[in-house]
Amino acid sequence: MNKKPIKILLADDDEDDRLFFKEAIDELNLNTELTIVEDGEKLMNNLLDPTIEMPHVIFLDLNMPCKSGMECLSEIRDSELLASLTVAIYSTSSSEEDIEQSFVKGANIYIKKPNDFESLKKVLNRVITTNWQYFSSGMNKENFLLSI
Amino acid sequence: MELDHLGIDYAFLGGNEVELKSSIPAGLFCQLKENLASFGISIVDNQKDLLVQKIKDAILEMIYSEENPPVSKTSVYLSEKLNLSYGHLTNLFSEETLTTLENYIILQKIERAKDLIIHGEYNLTEIADKLNYSSVAHLSNQFKKTTGLTPSAFQRIVNKRKQAKQISSKQELTSN
Numbered sequence: 559m560n561k562k563p564i565k566i567l568l569a570d571d572d573e574d575d576r577l578f579f580k581e582a583i584d585e586l587n588l589n590t591e592l593t594i595v596e597d598g599e600k601l602m603n604n605l606l607d608p609t610i611e612m613p614h615v616i617f618l619d620l621n622m623p624c625k626s627g628m629e630c631l632s633e634i635r636d637s638e639l640l641a642s643l644t645v646a647i648y649s650t651s652s653s654e655e656d657i658e659q660s661f662v663k664g665a666n667i668y669i670k671k672p673n674d675f676e677s678l679k680k681v682l683n684r685v686i687t688t689n690w691q692y693f694s695s696g697m698n699k700e701n702f703l704l705s706i
Numbered sequence: 707m708e709l710d711h712l713g714i715d716y717a718f719l720g721g722n723e724v725e726l727k728s729s730i731p732a733g734l735f736c737q738l739k740e741n742l743a744s745f746g747i748s749i750v751d752n753q754k755d756l757l758v759q760k761i762k763d764a765i766l767e768m769i770y771s772e773e774n775p776p777v778s779k780t781s782v783y784l785s786e787k788l789n790l791s792y793g794h795l796t797n798l799f800s801e802e803t804l805t806t807l808e809n810y811i812i813l814q815k816i817e818r819a820k821d822l823i824i825h826g827e828y829n830l831t832e833i834a835d836k837l838n839y840s841s842v843a844h845l846s847n848q849f850k851k852t853t854g855l856t857p858s859a860f861q862r863i864v865n866k867r868k869q870a871k872q873i874s875s876k877q878e879l880t881s882n
Contacts, residue, residue, distance in 0.1 A: 559746065566762075574821050577821070588804070626730075655866060658859070658862070658866075661863045661867075662863055662867055662870060663865040663870075664867070668800060668854075685807055686804075687804040687811070688805075689814055690805075691803070691804075691805055691810065694803065695762060697814075697817060698817070698821075701817065701820045701824070701864075703853055703854075703855060703856030703863065704853055704854055705855055706854050
């Protein structure tokens with residue numbers, strides 16, 4: 559198995575959603591290390607803090623106070639330092655337009671928030687393990703698009 | 707060459723492999739590992755990792771070969787190439803990579819399909835043929851299953867991204 563943990567960063571302002579997410583990750587039995595922030599501003603501060611190691615994947619809620627998920631995504635893609643990060647949009651919307659718009663703005667993954675715990679676990683497992691292949695095999699992240 | 711630099715005896719085995727003539731102390735090994743990391747080279751220092759890497763290389767070689775059709779049966783190809791039973795390879799792969807050999811092959815095939823779609827030289831029928839799919843429908847289904855998107859949605863998104871980049875670089879030019 560992996561020697562080093564897979565680092566995951568979640569930005570979500572909803573407390574219930576954060577708990578739900580953390581429990582699902584804990585139950586996956588993957589070697590992961592989860593950091594949670596409550597809004598977009600805190601997310602950007604975390605990413606730009608040179609003492610904190612970069613995550614392997616960021617889960618980004620779209621509707622957050624201070625700085626929305628879309629604003630964060632644009633900032634990440636415009637920053638030379640952060641541009642290559644894997645960003646997963648984590649949203650309640652399943653409209654084709656929102657999905658396509660997120661990808662065009664540079665998201666790698668679009669997740670429609672599942673309502674039940676088992677589906678959430680399945681979705682997170684697929685996202686984390688697929689992203690791991692891109693990392694461990696040095697695949698072209700620009701072509702990494704996954705809608706789930 | 708970092709090995710000369712650190713005074714270590716070695717021989718090339720071809721490909722990505724180097725054989726060290728004698729065992730080296732752990733401290734020196736760590737230094738070598740660090741020095742090579744600054745060149746973006748990682749040392750595969752365990753037999754399982756090495757075999758996984760060989761499997762991955764063989765898969766890429768198969769998928770990117772220009773022979774048409776490339777290989778008839780993946781399991782036969784891999785076990786002949788690596789001289790190990792297919793069952794052994796699939797078990798090891800699942801243990802080490804967080805995915806299955808089968809899923810990994812599909813993922814890499816779809817990556818190649820993406821490249822070919824973006825490149826624009828071939829249509830979907832030709833791409834399906836090149837990647838050994840029995841039909842366009844089969845390719846499209848597997849594409850959708852793997853990415854959640856249809857090949858045409860994928861192409862549309864990539865094109866829109868390109869346009870957005872061109873617009874923003876034009877804006878930069880005019881604002882300068």
